Amino acid sequence: MKKPLLLLFIIFISSFINAQNNSEKPKLVIGVVVDQMRYEYLHRFENHYSENGFKRLMLEGFFAKNTHFSYIPTYTGPGHASVYTGTTPANHGIIANGWYDKFKNESVYCVQDDEVNSIGVNGKAGQMSPHRMLTTSIADQNRLHTQFRGKTFGVSIKDRGAILPAGHTANAAYWFVGGNEGKFITSDFYLDELPKWVTKFNRKTKQYFKNWETLHPIENYIESGSDLNDYEFGFKGKSSATFPYNLKKLKSENDNFDILKPTPFANTMLTDFAEKLIENENLGQDSDTDFLTLSYSSTDYAGHNFGVNAKEIQDMYIRLDQNIADLLNYLDENVGKNNYTLFLTSDHGAVHVPNYLKGKKIPAGYFETEKLQNAVKDFVEDQYKSSKLIEGFSGQHIFFDYDELEDHDVEADDLQEALYYFLLQYDKIDRVYTRDMIENSSSSTAFSRNVANGFHPKRSGDVIYILEPAVISYPPKGSTHGSYMSYDTQAPLLFYGHGIKKGQSYQSYYIKDIAPTLAALLGIAQPNGTTGKVIGEALKK
Template sequence: MKNFFALTAALLLFISCGAQSTNTDSKSQIMVSETSTRPKLVVGIVVDQMRYDYLTRFGARFGDGGFNRMINEGFNCKNNHFNYVPTYTGPGHTSVYTGTTPKIHGIIGNNWYDKETKERVYCAGDENVTSVGTEDKAGKMSPHRMQTTSFADENRLFTQMQGKTIGVALKDRGAILPAGHTANAAYWFHGGDEGAWITSSFYMNDLPQWVKDFNVAEHAESYLKEWNTLYDISTYTESGSDENTFEGVFKGKAKATFPYDLKTLSKENNGYDIIKATPYGNSITTDFAIAAIDAEALGQDEYTDVLAVSYSSTDYVGHVFGVNSKEVQDTYIRLDKDLERLFNHLDSTVGKGAYTVFLTADHGAVDVPSYLASVKVPAGYVDGKARKEQFNAFLNKTYGTEAIIENISNDQIFLDREKVQELGLKLSDVQDAIAMEQLGYLNVSKVYTATTMSTTSFTTGIESLLQNGFNQRRSGDVILVNDTAFISYSKTGSTHGSGLNYDTHVPLLFFGNGIKHGETFDKTVIPDIAPTMSALLGISFPNGATGQPLGFVID
């Protein structure tokens, strides 16, 4: 009997040890699996000024390897929006990568009035660094005004700086802000008479040899050629007529009609800068991104790298020609080809299924208001001069001076606080009085004060969007909201900046390593992107992130 119990005990001990061993082995396998299945490279793509409906309106003209590949193989968030105002390039790129809004990250516009220095500042401008790759001041840039980390920063910290981050865009802010504070490099395109990719001393003191080689190869020169539609223009039925009164025109050209002789037009349009306002700006961005992948060996070791690519030409083209133009349609058809070229290169170098891509936009755009008005949709233009005259008359009558106003910009009014105090006035009373006055002006829809934004919590409506964009230290004293589709802009071309659907509804596509196949109409917001990528990589969320990881996207 004793032998039986001894044998049973020994057998149980053996089973227990075996189970523990199996358990330990399983945990080890899971850890190894988690490490080995992490993407080798994350490619973040921001398409500047891309409305969501471009995916559906132009979708039949796209091939299988670009936008449609992302949709067919990945996950499509069809109801994706910006959850703050203002919807501009600087705040947009920052919000995508930091997972929060201007309220937290501090990039409240492309430019804004600095209440401390009493001057207008640029979101990426930095007088404490020097240009690299040019003698021009175009390189005096850094992310120093961005107050939080990006998910690319968190990946660098997680990998003990072994994972690389490279930012690439025609616009400096499109490369710098996504790449974050710890990036190995950010490169942007300097046009004029140089046509070169440059950077700043924030990252390095000299361009790498591969960038020098790229510049001397005269890639920019090769794109000063004819721009005609990729396909027969008569088949571009998803956009308006080629000749109309709603488009801007390049200097030196009588009409905004195809074709465009860029070599000739460049002489009156600041040289290589004309490339930016054509689809070839996206092509040279793709060329440079591919060169960066190869030269920097991105995705070639055990540490996840991040490549932040922003396609800026879509914004330039939209601003000049408008969202309903054949120029915009051709730009997106050609961008689709560039995306296919980029993905094919990633397949061959990093490996199909070894990298992850997300694609979104930094804002949308309004249809040209003069076009909307022509088809009886309420729209138009703000008369800034008349508003200013009316406002100055109010200030002089009420306070005896216009000096109480320090600055008006970005639909915000900044008060001279010292002057308010000198006049013996209460700040909140002046804010309220100005708000009530402005609310009576033509095409002003709503007005809110800084006091309201700081003391009231909004969860819905335009008020919530304004609050998410309101940075207590940097924003103004009074915030204006114009009527729907009423803008301060020329009567040709499109712009953006509002909290309305045409500016907030943008694509959000994921595909590649760790991404499920599917789609959703559930609402997602831009700050969700960075936490989702952090969750996929198993790293810390950006330190100011307010968004939530989209678990239904991750496989």
């Protein structure tokens, strides 16, 4: 009888120890956002990926294969804010990268802050902070939960990609300024001076000026279009947007360090910087969970430059796969293989170049925004004898001047209705929404919900128009984004590491579900504006 009892005791102790280990929180959470990454890139270029990058996340982590953004417009600022706040622009307030501030009568940038100073550079490039984001991020909640012992750092090439994810309480956020500077900077919202390790890193950024050739033979890149085509911008000083690109030779005609932004070498630089940050800030080295938010911006710069079907995009992602593998290996060695949790997603997708689609007999086109704005002014002048009733335009929002409305004895709802019918007749406009429709609607259609989720009552316009599918206000080359069509809203979502259950799901999830899922994993409060839900099937019991 003694042996069975001893065996039961050993099993009990083993189970208890395992339970204790499983209940421990990760030492480090890494959030990876790949700017403008279409979901399909995980599969389209899969045959060229290594076993240690994207495939490692897909095969060993939890892969949510039907994840979307649930608002419009799908831009970088709103995307990063939504990932980390667990809600949509209707609550966190980042309705676009920039918008018209009707209280100040001026256009504002989502992270612009004239009350702070640049650190690491002269001028306004560092005058940035998260003050326009109205809610907390998951990183803020972790700081609050750990009595600010848990650290948070945000890094990106773009300022908004570093600042918004890290939240209001970050130890620091770092972003890259190009031109003749070529350095990572911050603002005195976070620090009084750059740490020595950042200054040291900034001295070596010239090493990333390299010759960009395809990593593998270009003839093997059958998953993308012809290298020579009519749909890409390329670089000044080179007659065609074709490989190879000698960045050292081209940089003087392309604003020096700015030429790095649409190339894979900026991704490598960002990965190297992130690893130096982990080392020098001792992330993941104690019992309080730390956060690192990492946003790869170069994929977006490349998409805008070359379009989503370009050879350059394919090579960009094949090389990014190596960056992800390097980062995972670094984390394994320096934080511990079961000591970190990582998620990877995107801030939006992108549309194929409309001219390319038109050439394949797929409906697509271009929209002249300035022409529409003039037509609106002319219509209002004709109907109400004053074009001043329109105060301004921002994106696809039209703003009224309420003082002028009162002076001309015009009711806002009458002007909304008039513009609604006028815009519906306008070529290439698909749908129109007014402030009254959005604020008073209980519509359950997906399109209406997406518009409402992106509408903030104090920051949005009075009339919003939506373009037809694959119709964009953009030059005739390169890709862009912003719509509520699936090419813009579907995003990859991968969870990996500590506390994550291996598997995949086709269940419908939204980007706003990421933050509450992390809160559940960490056992902390959700961000204060959360409207997402916990993805329970991604977590170990």
